[in-house]
Amino acid sequence: MLKFPVCAAIAVVIGFTGTATAEDAAELAKEGVPAYRLCTACHSLQPGIHLSGPSLADLWGKKAASIESYGRYTEGLKKADIVWGADTLNAWLANPQAIVPGTTMTFRGVEKKETRMSLIAFLRQAMAEGGSAKVVKDGLISHDSAEGQIPPDLSSVGENQRIKEIRHCRDAYYVTTADGAEFPFWETNVRIKTDTSARGPQKGEPVLLRSGMAGDRVTVVFSSLAEISLLVAEKC
Numbered sequence: 001m002l003k004f005p006v007c008a009a010i011a012v013v014i015g016f017t018g019t020a021t022a023e024d025a026a027e028l029a030k031e032g033v034p035a036y037r038l039c040t041a042c043h044s045l046q047p048g049i050h051l052s053g054p055s056l057a058d059l060w061g062k063k064a065a066s067i068e069s070y071g072r073y074t075e076g077l078k079k080a081d082i083v084w085g086a087d088t089l090n091a092w093l094a095n096p097q098a099i100v101p102g103t104t105m106t107f108r109g110v111e112k113k114e115t116r117m118s119l120i121a122f123l124r125q126a127m128a129e130g131g132s133a134k135v136v137k138d139g140l141i142s143h144d145s146a147e148g149q150i151p152p153d154l155s156s157v158g159e160n161q162r163i164k165e166i167r168h169c170r171d172a173y174y175v176t177t178a179d180g181a182e183f184p185f186w187e188t189n190v191r192i193k194t195d196t197s198a199r200g201p202q203k204g205e206p207v208l209l210r211s212g213m214a215g216d217r218v219t220v221v222f223s224s225l226a227e228i229s230l231l232v233a234e235k236c
C-alpha cells in the first residue's frame with residue numbers, strides 16, 4: 001500500500017522537474033534571440049539557403065563543414081574535428097578565429113558567457129532537425145529572421161529597374177530601363193554583380209539597384225556571367 005503513493009510522488013516530482021526544465025530552456029532560448037539577430041546577416045536557418053555563411057539548418061550534432069551544397073568552407077574548418085553541440089558552439093561563438101585561424105566567419109565573437117549560453121539554448125532548438133519551422137511556429141523569431149538577410153528578390157522588379165540596354169562609352173555606362181529612360185553613370189560608381197539564384201533577375205534583363213545618398217552609385221545585377229559580355233557593349 002505504501003509503495004504506490006511513493007512511486008506516484010516520485011513520478012510527480014520527475015514530471016514537475018521535467019516541465020520546469022523545459023520551461024527554463026524555453027525561457028533561456030527566448031533570451032538568446034537578440035544575440036541571434038547578429039547571425040542573420042550571414043546565416044539562414046532554412047535548409048539549403050546559403051548566404052555569406054552556410055545554412056545553420058539541422059547542424060546540431062553534425063560534423064562541421066559537412067553541408068555539401070555550400071562550397072565555400074575554409075580548409076581550416078573542414079579539417080577541424082568539430083561536432084556541433086553546446087560545448088563546441090560555446091568555444092566557436094566566443095572567438096571563431098581562435099578555434100579555426102583564418103576562418104571566413106569574420107565575426108568578433110560573443111564575449112559575455114551568459115549571452116552565449118542563451119544564444120546556444122536558442123540554437124539548440126533552431127539547429128535541430130526541423131528547428132527553423134519550429135522556432136517560427138513557437139513565436140521565437142519571425143519567418144524573415146529565420147530566413148536570414150537574403151538579397152532582395154529581383155525576379156519581379158518594376159520597369160524602372162529592369163534594364164533593356166546597357167552600353168559603355170568613354171568613362172560611363174549608359175543604362176536604359178524598360179520604361180524607356182536612359183541614365184549615364186560614371187563607370188567608377190557602377191558595380192557589376194551576378195545573382196544566379198531563382199531570386200535573381202530574369203534572363204536577359206539585368207536589374208538596376210540604386211544606392212548612395214544621391215542615387216549616383218548603382219549596382220547592375222546580371223542573371224549569369226555570360227550575360228555580362230552578351231549585354232554590355234562599347235557604343236558611343
Ligand code: HEC
Binds near residue numbers: 073076084
Ligand atoms: C560576417 C558573416 C557571419 C556572421 C555575422 C556569422 N557567421 Fe557563422 N559563418 C560564416 C561563414 C563565412 C562561415 C564558414 C566559415 C569557414 O568555412 O571557415 C560560418 C560558419 C558557421 C558555423 C559552422 C557551419 C558548418 O557548416 O559547420 C556555425 C555553427 C556558425 N557559423 C554559427 C554562427 C552564429 C550562431 C552566428 C551569430 C552569433 C554567426 N555564425 C555569425 C559567416 C558568419
